[in-house]
Amino acid sequence: MGSLKKYIVLRILTAIPMFFILITVIFFFLRILPGDPISAMYGGKLPAEYEAYLRHKLGLDLPYHIQYINYLRSLFMGDLGTSIYTKRPISREIMENLPATLELTIYGLAIALFVGITLGSSAAHRRGSKIDRLIRVYSVLTYALFIPWFGTLLQFIFGVYLHILPIGNRLDPTVDAPIRITGLYTIDALLTGNFLAFFSALRHLILPSLVLGIVLSGIFVRMTRENMIVILRKDFISFAKARGISNDKIIWKHALKNTLIPIITIFGLQFALLLAGAILTETTFSWPGLGSYLKLRIEYRDYPAIQGVIVVYAILVIIVSLIVDMIYAMIDPRIRY
Amino acid sequence: MMNTKIVEVENLRKLFPVQKSFLDRLLSKKIEYVHAVDDISFNIKIGEVFCLVGESGCGKSTTGYLIVRLLEPTDGKIIFRGIDITHIKGEELRKLRKEFQIIFQDPYASLNPRMKIGDIIRHPLDIHMIGTREERREKVLSMLKDVGLYPPEQFYDKYPHQLSGGQRQRVAIARVLVLQPKFLVADEPTSMLDVSVQANIVNLMMDLKRRFNLTYLYITHDFGIASKICDRIAVMYLGKIVEIGKREEVLGEPRHPYTIALLTSIPGRKIAGKKLKIRGEVPNAINIPIGCRFYARCPYKKDICQELEPKFTKLSETHYVACHNIEMIKKDWPTLF
Amino acid sequence: MTNQELLSIKNLSVVYNTTRGRLIAIDNFSLGLSEGEIISVVGESGSGKSTLGYAILRILPPNGKIVNGEIHFNGINIIQLSEKELRELRGKKISMIFQDPMTSLDPLMRIGDQIVETILEHEKMDKEEAWNIGANLLESLRIDSERMYDFPHQLSGGMRQRIVIALAIVLNPKVVIADEPTTGLDVIVQYQILDLLKRLRDERKISIIFITHDLGLAYDISDRIAVMYAGKLVELAEKNKLFDRPLHPYTQGLLKSIPELSIDSKNLVSIPGYPPDMVTPPRGCRFHPRCPIAMSLCRQKEPKLIEVEKNHYVRCFRSGEVAFK
């Protein structure tokens, strides 16, 4: 398996240019389109000289290529600039908010995958049946849900009406946060044996991660169903049946594994949806993650902070595509390194 | 002086680079090639049916595609009616295409699913701006009749998916003949059709040959069909012609062990005499051995075969065989019938 | 057809529900298979020959249904078995080989694991034991047992089909249904596969139903040949009898349309027309629109399968008139 290792190393190396391409594309995108952040932010409410001063301070009066070089240089140094509003380094602020987002996305993703794959597979091998129809309606319906609305609905039902689940934040106000190791409360709490914090964190995670998970599950249902329908038609499925392999094994072992391969590749690209969904979920549930941070900074027109968050999202996208490729390489024996 | 040859092929060669992933290219710079067609020469006389026979992957279809310039030759020369067409391009090639045409193997894939039958057959006339609108329609209708699709008016407005495989292949033939070409490559035109329909198409093609004074390069893996229609046969193995000659010579007194193995393996020969059984399968054409390409599977191999690639031995004015062991084979297989 | 038969199919009818209507893929089909016998079922696309294999193993696609008939194996009616009993039957008593060796194996599993999986599904033993059985089987089929560690994509077409055959017989089934097992393969490799199948019959007394569109291939491998047209069995006979004295005009046409290898004759004969649309098959004898000797009776009434001479069955009103040969 030496070649697999080599592949992984090379793949990591190619992630670096990928990151720069992504960052560059976004950078030029924001500059090429007409408009200007300062006037967008303050809309002519400030004296012209002060606007000009702000532009100069942010380096927006320089030619594009100089701006780009400056931008890359500071990126390379790991410097995302200083917040206009708090005057604190943006990278530090982001690091404080990132774990909450990760925790939410991981739980949301787990729910989405579980629901998506179970329902998708069930629908595929009963294609055309009532169950299939029901599952397809579910998939379209969840896809159409607007996260803030769905979130509010659940908050209303479970938080206000039934009063059984918290509707915001990561912990009960009476519970202290666990000692920070990873920043993911559930994991940190378990690692430090702080079960009070663990259950509190888990209870707070239920609604937001359900919202995120259910809304995204529709897409996974669809992907699983479509791919499995194709796989189930292959001869090796018929051959497995002809050898007397049980239906469950055929579906959950042979068909599912083969179905997951295309899904994994698509997933790398669909991860973007998860991140976008997380922003809306966080704002709905006052979840102190990147999305909430972003919303807050939008309100304060904190230009460097917004740009910083974008960079972090780009890094997340790249990391996920890297992980996806590696899982893919490990699962599929046909891949050539 | 009239040239009696319509097509002359000299030292034709086609190498396909092996597709590599981006990472592969990073890992090693060496590009590997599939030697699809490797230095073959032959000519086709006006009015004859020249058969190219071989198993899948031997390069016979590639040869056909090269001659009608659907593929770019790597090396060698193709002369059509005295004109070197090896490297003509653009408009010149486009205009010349009227003269030589190809019928494809798969009638299910060779017709645009979104065009009506009438439009499919008329399209070549539109492209080369032959005749008026009315004349084109007339021409298409008479062509439909010529290929046995009655009543033509009814077929004119149908879509390909409404036709059977045999009918589709008739449409494909009509599309080609409407330009009144002189030379046709037929790339296994019946191999995807039912046996009972196969002969219809072959007979139609031979009938049209007489009526329109056509010359055929007929590519097939089926010696049975070749024996019914051809004047001369060339047998290919791994990109090389191993035996070439008149029909009676190649079928009656084959001298290459591969030809004999193919001929004696045809199923359902009631007069089955002895069989020449050979081992293994056709290897891939990437790493070509130095000596005879058939060496690994040959029951008649000698040491020299591994080191020296056999050149053509002339057995008669028309019969050539590339083998080091003709004498021994002559002894074992004096005649096949 | 007698009771000593290992597998006997009686009056089998299979129907597919399609958007265009009901499609009778197999209509009232009967056939018996004895121990160690190879029967070929020959037909063109749409004749129902592949459906036959799926029906015997009860693995028809969801829109396919057996609407009539019995399939007896060793006295058990397969049609009445529960899903659990069927699973025990499949692979262990009756097995099937599919057309395309390239797609018959799970691409993500090692060959060995697929063999082990099959064994463990039916027998109680540990993994290692099953692995050894698999390795021994491969050796006995003259396949290097190192292949157990390979993934399907590492094998050539012919080798894959050999592995597929190994997988199909690993539990020593009595009957193997081979559905066009050589279609994608070259003639020479095709012969190697035929040889392997014949050897299995000789050495292991496996009965084979060989489904093919190629009469020549059927002649080479089988003892008896059954010819199907448009869902119907039209002729059944011992292979030499069928080749020497075909009695159904379709069989005759099919035989003539095989381009026989010869250097003196140049004519190629064919059956006019095309196989029928199976949702709306012709009335009367299904072959009558293409038949050179059809009479008005053929257009109205469907002929029955009759035993014209001993063990030679034909479905044709004019089969008595050998003159048309």
Place this chain on the structure above:
Amino acid sequence: MNSGKKLSLHGMLQAISRVKIRRPITEEEWFITIGGSIIFLIFMMALLAPFISPYDPTIKTGASYQPPSWEHLMGTDKFGRDMFSRIIWGGRIPLVIGLVATIFSFAIGVPLGLLSGYFGGNFDRILSLVMDSIYSFPGLVLAIALAALLGSSVVNITVAIAVIYVPTFFRVVRGQVLSIKEELYVTAAISIGAKRRTIIARYIFPNTIPSIAIVFSLSIADAILTEAGLSFLGLGPVVPPVPDWAYDLQKWYGLAVSQGYWWLAFWPGFFIMLTVLGYSLFGEGLNEILNPMLREV
């Protein structure tokens, strides 16, 4: 490989019947019909807003925070404005932005995809890289960035959303072209001497239409969600008191939960969902019928 005729069981079924058999299409027609009707009704509602809305949506017409009643079918908000009227008017902006932005993405993405896929080479490589980068990046974040940095006028928002969905069209069309390009009927077109222009226009483009139709419908659904997301985050194109579903939802969802004024949040969100559902159902129905992967049998 020159393998023989691939006769899977399903291929066989097709061969038997000579015509493409699809699974019963009634259900897909159902999806399309319901989806289409929803889209139609919502469009009619927005179009006829001046005639069907009972009140002026921007002024006080009743007491604050009235729950739904016969007078105010969907209740009133803090300023005593009629929610029902606001819902009827509030669809105009998201509907127009969704449609216009998708048309823009289509108009840019499809030709680029066709050319890039057909001609390949470095042009294709660079374009694909750029498109993939945008595609893999969360669309909402990109829209946020554009709206926050450039200003959130209707035009800017439309442009921002259009930009996000260009890669979707591009990728689908390019992928289709890459496979259609290898189809035998395209080779046949070359062999009869067709020009490149003809090949793209008559052989390749028509065969990409089914996929484009599916993507088009689903992209509108997506675009409306993105517009709603922007509005929800305070980057919407409307200036109060102009009604807009997502803006209203954003404004009141806190109160809806804390005070129990559920109608303030429920109806705006419900109509967003309904609209998106209409397009998704329509797209899903098309997909089941037109997607070649799912077809046959």
